[in-house]
């Protein structure tokens with residue numbers, strides 16, 4: 001189908017974009033990559049009165065890496081982040097982006113757009129939640145930085161208020177001797193995951209687990225972060241019984257069933273994926289040390 | 291209802307084209323209806339099938355998931371622009387024809403655009419890379435085996451053409 005009519009705005013500065021968004025209020029929607037918003041418009045599941053296309057606003061496509069992490073601007077496309085040498089400082093970004101849709105979709109879709117869209121099956125919200133990152137929101141007259149734990153408020157719901165533009169997201173770096181991995185199962189390659197797990201493991205000098213965390217997708221209204229350090233550590237990573245960690249994860253999640261998978265199957269799958277992701281993350285942490 | 295219309299200028303297949311469209315005009319519809327370039331096909335209009343894939347400044351994108359106004363000022367290549375100036379089919383087009391990589395042809399424009407950009411960036415892909423490259427495009431009748439064969443055959447044709455051009459340049463220079 002075709003999108004319903006709307007007033008189109010194509011601001012060319014950040015100030016102009018925030019002005020237009022402030023005036024549009026709850027009737028305004030930001031258009032970034034359009035890879036989620038335009039399908040919704042085409043299917044007539046959304047009918048905003050004003051579309052604010054930010055694609056011409058300069059300075060929003062930055063990808064900056066510092067000691068403490070990687071900041072990704074609102075117009076940094078999935079593909080640009082995937083290829084960026086700056087973002088390579090945080091391998092989890094690339095590990096997750098490979099699983100987001102298809103290369104052609106990733107040429108337009110943005111990382112920040114994925115976060116604001118807040119699909120509970122999407123990979124990037126899980127990455128932000130796992131790393132304890134944040135999203136910077138700008139409005140006419142001020143900015144605020146919202147932590148991942150407060151940003152995702154429900155399925156397809158975020159803390160973004162009418163009039164606000166998410167200008168960037170910050171993905172914090174992990175301590176030394178850390179490794180990450182992302183595993184998921186989807187019906188077809190490139191589809192949203194039936195279940196998926198991102199893991200981060202940190203080892204000490206004797207290669208024992210000192211921290212282990214997972215973020216699970218498609219098993220709750222928002223990404224579910226589970227700290228499994230006590231279930232894993234502080235045994236040597238090589239011998240760590242990931243089964244206990246998987247059991248802890250299975251206990252914590254509250255999946256729902258749908259036509260793709262029953263709740264029990266999702267719970268089982270999440271446990272299996274947690275073992276794989278934790279094992280690979282530990283191996284990566286070990287590799288970094290070697 | 292009187293919708294505001296926007297003037298957009300696109301460089302399509304090397305030619306500057308103008309259209310006056312409402313904000314909600316999809317790039318796919320602008321190409322097909324406003325500019326008469328019906329080679330770009332429309333299957334699902336929600337990003338799943340890939341039939342509408344075109345090149346935006348050289349990069350493959352879904353034209354059904356972009357507004358024509360957003361593309362204002364950019365360069366678009368559609369399936370009509372893949373053949374050479376003299377009408378000779380491109381290596382990817384020749385490979386699809388040689389390998390029987392199409393039946394009804396509905397999906398073909400999207401595959402051709404996606405594969406053209408893919409082989410430009412990765413001229414000698416592995417089996418797995420080729421599979422990933424076409425995995426975002428659906429074909430309901432050919433089956434994917436011949437399409438995959440065509441991707442590799444196109445890489446071959448492209449490589450031999452580059453080699454031939456190099457030999458010619460050397461001979462010309464001698």
Ligand SMILES: Cc1cc2nc3c(=O)[nH]c(=O)nc-3n(C[C@H](O)[C@H](O)[C@H](O)COP(=O)(O)OP(=O)(O)OC[C@H]3O[C@@H](n4cnc5c(N)ncnc54)[C@H](O)[C@@H]3O)c2cc1C
Nearest residue numbers: 030032033034035036037101109110113114122123166337
């Ligand atoms: C076929 C297909 C398969 C897909 N598969 C996956 C998948 O497996 N995993 C996955 O994670 N995603 C998937 N996606 C979605 C894709 O990753 C989107 O690109 C992403 O979810 C949204 O990013 P966008 O830049 O395209 O946002 P848009 O579509 O432009 O916007 C999405 C929403 O976020 C808001 N928004 C966007 N940017 C901002 C901003 N800077 N400030 C304020 N609000 C903003 C918009 O108003 C809108 O409500 C798929 C999409 C398609 C078409």
Ligand code: FES
Nearest residue numbers: 333334335340354
């Ligand atoms: S018509 Fe655009 S992806 Fe199907």
Ligand code: FES
Nearest residue numbers: 393395397429430
């Ligand atoms: S050739 Fe018919 S859909 Fe692909």
